[in-house]
Amino acid sequence: MALSIALPLLGSCGSPTHGGSLLMLLLSLGWMSPLSAQTTETGQEAALLHAVLAGTHDFASLPPSLFLSLTCEEVAGLNMERVWVLAMTVRQKNITLRVDQLRCLAHRLPKHLTPEDLDALPLDLLLFFNPAMFPGPQDCIHFFSYISKANVDVLPRRALERQRLLPAALACQGIHGFRVSEEDVQALGGLVCDLPGQFVAESSEALLPYLAGCQGPLDQDQEAAAREALRDGTPPYGLPSRWSVSTLDALQGLLTVLDEPIVHSIPKGVIAAWLQHTSWYPSWLGPELTAVLPRFRRDAEKKACPPGREPHKVDENLIFYQNWELEACVNGSMLASQMDIVNEIPFTYEQLNIFKHKLDKTYPQGYPETLIQQLGYFFRYISPEDINQWNVTSPETVKTLLKASKGQKIYAQVTALITRYLLGGGQLDENILKALTDIRSTYLCDLSPQELGSIPPRVMWLVGPHDLDKCSQKHLEVLYPKAHLAFQNMSGSEYFGKIQAFLGGATTEDLRALSQQNVSMDLATFKKLPVEVLVGLTVAEVQKLLGPHIVGLKAAEDKSPVRDWIFHQHQEDLDRLGLGLRGGIPNGYLVLDFSVREAISSGAPLLGPCIILAWIPALLLALMLS
Numbered sequence: 001m002a003l004s005i006a007l008p009l010l011g012s013c014g015s016p017t018h019g020g021s022l023l024m025l026l027l028s029l030g031w032m033s034p035l036s037a038q039t040t041e042t043g044q045e046a047a048l049l050h051a052v053l054a055g056t057h058d059f060a061s062l063p064p065s066l067f068l069s070l071t072c073e074e075v076a077g078l079n080m081e082r083v084w085v086l087a088m089t090v091r092q093k094n095i096t097l098r099v100d101q102l103r104c105l106a107h108r109l110p111k112h113l114t115p116e117d118l119d120a121l122p123l124d125l126l127l128f129f130n131p132a133m134f135p136g137p138q139d140c141i142h143f144f145s146y147i148s149k150a151n152v153d154v155l156p157r158r159a160l161e162r163q164r165l166l167p168a169a170l171a172c173q174g175i176h177g178f179r180v181s182e183e184d185v186q187a188l189g190g191l192v193c194d195l196p197g198q199f200v201a202e203s204s205e206a207l208l209p210y211l212a213g214c215q216g217p218l219d220q221d222q223e224a225a226a227r228e229a230l231r232d233g234t235p236p237y238g239l240p241s242r243w244s245v246s247t248l249d250a251l252q253g254l255l256t257v258l259d260e261p262i263v264h265s266i267p268k269g270v271i272a273a274w275l276q277h278t279s280w281y282p283s284w285l286g287p288e289l290t291a292v293l294p295r296f297r298r299d300a301e302k303k304a305c306p307p308g309r310e311p312h313k314v315d316e317n318l319i320f321y322q323n324w325e326l327e328a329c330v331n332g333s334m335l336a337s338q339m340d341i342v343n344e345i346p347f348t349y350e351q352l353n354i355f356k357h358k359l360d361k362t363y364p365q366g367y368p369e370t371l372i373q374q375l376g377y378f379f380r381y382i383s384p385e386d387i388n389q390w391n392v393t394s395p396e397t398v399k400t401l402l403k404a405s406k407g408q409k410i411y412a413q414v415t416a417l418i419t420r421y422l423l424g425g426g427q428l429d430e431n432i433l434k435a436l437t438d439i440r441s442t443y444l445c446d447l448s449p450q451e452l453g454s455i456p457p458r459v460m461w462l463v464g465p466h467d468l469d470k471c472s473q474k475h476l477e478v479l480y481p482k483a484h485l486a487f488q489n490m491s492g493s494e495y496f497g498k499i500q501a502f503l504g505g506a507t508t509e510d511l512r513a514l515s516q517q518n519v520s521m522d523l524a525t526f527k528k529l530p531v532e533v534l535v536g537l538t539v540a541e542v543q544k545l546l547g548p549h550i551v552g553l554k555a556a557e558d559k560s561p562v563r564d565w566i567f568h569q570h571q572e573d574l575d576r577l578g579l580g581l582r583g584g585i586p587n588g589y590l591v592l593d594f595s596v597r598e599a600i601s602s603g604a605p606l607l608g609p610c611i612i613l614a615w616i617p618a619l620l621l622a623l624m625l626s
Contacts, residue, residue: 059089072104083108115142123150131168140172148189178202197221204229212252240265305329314338332362339374387416402435419443445471457486480505508536520547531561539573
């Protein structure tokens with residue numbers, strides 16, 4: 001993050017001049033670099049910088065401001081030893097470089113560093129290193145101990161360097177699944193702000209206090225999970241009805257996820273005291289919350305509508321009503337009958353949220369479809385919880401709302417809308433499917449397996465890698481044949497990339513056929529497959545299915561489902577893999593009941609002597625025939 005200090009230009013009377021205002025404007029627009037806006041290099045400074053770059057002076061002789069003038073071309077002209085000295089000097093002087101400078105400096109450093117090398121480098125510089133440079137358990141822990149102290153917000157969330165850090169950090173810490181402990185959270189540092197919503201849902205007690213301090217907005221999945229946890233009253237904050245002023249102070253950035261039901265659950269006295277205590281609305285509060293909170297500043301007694309102020313139609317005059325007048329005078333039924341006009345008038349967010357509150361009071365059991373069809377752009381202010389109360393049956397209703405939501409990034413609302421439509425027996429035609437191409441298909445897991453039967457196979461083209469993570473085995477058993485039909489004209493890695501999310505519903509025969517397509521399935525996908533399906537595959541078939549990933553079986557041989565698959569294979573076949581896998585059917589033995597071996601392997605007590613004696617004749621016969 002660039003270090004910049006903006007000083008106003010003062011006129012003769014000590015007030016900022018117009019030149020100072022222009023300077024600040026140029027700075028804010030990024031038209032002037034921090035250094036050129038703050039200082040004008042003197043000839044002496046330019047000479048000093050030239051001397052340092054030429055190697056006749058040390059970097060330590062440079063004042064901190066001149067480090068910010070270094071360009072990538074100048075850094076690229078230094079030999080590796082000088083680049084190393086530059087990086088160490090930045091660390092010693094505690095200088096905050098710009099993102100472009102950090103990236104350029106990282107690219108000029110050696111590609112192979114020891115953990116001890118990291119001790120001399122600026123923390124923020126390490127964000128630009130590839131974690132694969134430190135593969136060993138101790139090396140990666142040492143690396144991420146520094147990353148946890150760095151300012152990850154130097155990089156935007158979508159930056160490649162930042163996106164590769166979180167998966168590597170989770171693997172380094174041995175975090176599997178979506179549960180993290182307090183120790184895990186501390187080890188992740190700022191990367192906690194990048195954890196997907198499912199982590200928030202399953203580890204809310206450990207994560208919520210850290211998410212409260214994240215810079216920038218959370219994504220939709222994170223917001224939804226945090227909102228659900230706060231609504232349910234999970235630790236550490238408890239039920240909203242028991243919150244105090246200190247709780248609201250502690251929530252910080254999580255205040256943006258509060259919806260109207262949560263706010264109304266908080267004791268009014270607490271909100272009133274907090275508003276008086278803060279005396280301001282944070283700039284990052286969302287429009288829904290800023291519409292709710294001001295009502296708590298007013299007296300608890302509801303004001304009556306002044307004579308002659310009750311409107312009989314929606315028009316521009318309502319823009320000039322005070323908010324309390326809109327609350328007191330506007331009729332919800334009138335709004336519902338004139339939603340087309342509401343969408344044409346430039347009402348403020350606060351006014352629109354007051355209108356929504358009036359509609360919610362008029363239709364407490366959910367909006368009728370006649371109103372839903374007319375919502376238009378007002379749909380952007382409806383929450384998924386509201387939509388879950390709707391009864392949507394008309395495809396035209398869905399198309400109209402999808403058109404209004406285009407480009408608005410309200411994926412949660414669209415998902416809820418499609419779910420309600422499908423639950424009502426609706427069908428997805430070509431126009432709806434075209435409008436859904438940018439929407440995640442998580443709604444499929446909200447339907448019952450029976451309801452999924454009516455979903456056309458072409459919907460499977462819309463499914464993303466993690467859209468089906470919450471689907472049950474029965475869901476996947478319904479969806480897999482549809483996906484196989486949808487992708488039947490594809491083959492090899494292209495087919496595998498599309499069918500991968502559905503493989504939990506595949507049969508043994510399906511996997512056997514897939515093994516003939518040279519797909520090289522990764523071990524993570526393999527371990528998610530149902531045990532009863534995997535155990536039917538031979539060693540040769542699994543070898544073809546996994547390709548080069550077959551070596552990963554050794555590390556997972558003690559865990560299901562790899563363990564279960566090994567128990568069902570002949571040991572001599574396993575030995576041919578050369579991986580040292582143990583636990584297969586001994587050579588020359590006939591196992592009559594696999595469940596006995598599984599019981600033994602899991603620590604269950606051995607069978608009694610009478611049962612064993614009863615098996616001896618059968619075993620002897622088997623040995624004679626072998």
